Amino acid sequence: MSEYKELLKSQREYFATGHTKDIEFRIDLLNILKKNIEKHEDDISDALYKDLGKSKFESYATEIGITLSEISHITDNLKKWTRPKKVKSPLFQFPAKSYIYKEPLGVAFIISPWNYPFQLTLAPLIGAIAAGNCAILTVSQKVPNTTEILDKIIKETFNENHVKFIPGGSSVSKELLEEEFDYIFFTGSVGVGKKIMETAAKTLTPVTLELGGKSPTIVDKYADIDIAAERIVWGKFLNSGQTCIAPDYVLVQSELKEKLVEKLKYYIEKFYGENPIESNDYPRIVNEDHFNKVSKLLLNGNILHGGSTDKLDLYIEPTIMDSVTWDDEIMKQEIFGPILPILTYEGIEDAINTVNSHPKPLALYLFTDNEDVEEKVIKEVSYGGGCVNDTVLHLSSAELPFGGVGNSGMGNYHGKASFDTFTHEKSVFKNSKSFDFNFRYPPYSKTALKLIKKFLK
The missing domain is CATH 3.40.309.10 (Aldehyde Dehydrogenase; Chain A, domain 2)
Incomplete structure (x- = not known):
């Protein structure tokens, strides 16, 4: 069994324990991530300067600060977002009740680019963790210094059976995409995005593609x-x-x-x-x-x-x-x-x-x-x-x-949209045993047909 197959297997086993579904567990981990980012703020800025020549102000404004703000917003709202939502039931289903339950997808694969390597790696990860998933992530090999500090922060925050950061960018992505994930989140070029989608289609894996274009x-x-x-x-x-x-x-x-x-x-x-x-x-x-x-x-x-x-x-x-x-x-x-x-x-x-x-x-x-x-x-x-x-x-x-839309991408994230992206909405219909419309059962009479037409208009 390859290294990546073993990693994916261990993450699926960890996900099956149910630990990641606990809301307090998710919030606690996101708060630990926030503290570790704040602890390494200078290291992150230094890495971004070495890789891209970014000033400390630009690094904080466009990478570090946005990431911290995203964590704060999500942890402040997560309990509300995860509650089962009661929705209306049609009259003919009376006295049944209908609900939408929020559940994680499983193991997500996050592929990030080099231009905003810190923020564009962690922002989708925050959404994946908030939704209760496990994740494997990689970032472009063009930013070695940022890669190093990302690896350090991820290791300090997460069990690798929960979240694993793998340096290597495109070479790692190519191998990992041969495995079957529950979700793929890609940020990068249109050309690579098309290849990601083609590969994902083989296993019917849903994707978010954050691409680009001429704005x-x-x-x-x-x-x-x-x-x-x-x-x-x-x-x-x-x-x-x-x-x-x-x-x-x-x-x-x-x-x-x-x-x-x-x-x-x-x-x-x-x-x-x-x-x-x-x-x-x-x-x-x-x-x-x-x-x-x-x-x-x-x-x-x-x-x-x-x-x-x-x-x-x-x-x-x-x-x-x-x-x-x-x-x-x-x-x-x-x-x-x-x-x-x-x-x-x-x-x-x-x-x-x-x-x-x-x-x-x-x-x-x-x-x-x-x-x-x-x-x-x-x-x-x-x-x-x-x-x-x-x-x-x-x-x-x-x-x-x-x-994006069309050629510039599909799907979206940030805030609640990040949580929604990595969440499955499970519909649940809860019926009562005390009352039933008998006309729904065969053999069907003309009266039954009239009634169903009345109800379903």
Whole structure:
């Protein structure tokens, strides 16, 4: 029996003991996880700096703090979420009662990416534990320092028969996916997501796929251009653009383009200085392969700002460009780096048609002070989630389910949505022995038919 088969077997045996179904047990473990994260806060920040060049502020705001907040929200609400829910029963079932019971799925496999390796590994795990599951998880091998601290925290918190962290990323995932899990949660690229789903289909294993795509930002003529530029620059160049929900390109009403570009340049310099390579707040590209992939995209279009690179430092300057078309390589794929193409449109219908003519994005951002425009875009464009007059921040709310639609993914999580993702809702019908409708039993009379038609209309 292989190492992974043995691990899966031991987790199934542990799950069968029923320990993970105890609500207090789940809450206690999540609180221990929270304490261990707080204990290792400096180590986590150091690891994220070594792997991605993230500042302590960015590491806390986008990785550590969000994770701690998620634990707090879930532990505060878990008892309420796990209670059996009584629902109405049809009149013809009187005096029966109907309930929905929440039960864990079993053993989950969580596969996490490198761009937010701490948060995107632990956020789905928190949901899996809250729902009462066991879990095996892995993260991309591109972030060795974060992998090391994740391994340490998981070992300090969990019995490996309950939760096991296995470093190795894609190589580990390929082997583990040959086993049969009760749920698979994957965050990563569209291409790999398709392979995950194909593999899961062989065993009818349910999946959540948190993917990506080209997330547009629409800047309307009614927008506050100064606020739009400030928040676009923040959201785009966070983590050096290596964010699945980063603004991928801007659609700006043509008469506002020049003003917006000038404001974008202003805020890039305000945030990162005249020479961003010297900024302590500007992260780096994860590795040389990704640097090569992103820097090639600078060959498309006309650079309006930035464009310098340093391969040894894995640095790509915050860059704004125009004169790109949908036939250019930069518009055929998610950029996943610090390059922001600017496209123009004439009327809001043009912008909506542009977005709708391409695969559904993971996020959409709209800057406008016109409520009619706001409602029109929200109603007529399908996307995973997004913001009005801001970028990225919808991800940070435990009250908002996060996930994609269509090509950008399936399923969602965060807060109660995380609990729901890893939970089976079991329907239970409890009938009474004191009363029955005899017409439901054969042989059926014409009166019985009339009665059933009356009841079921």
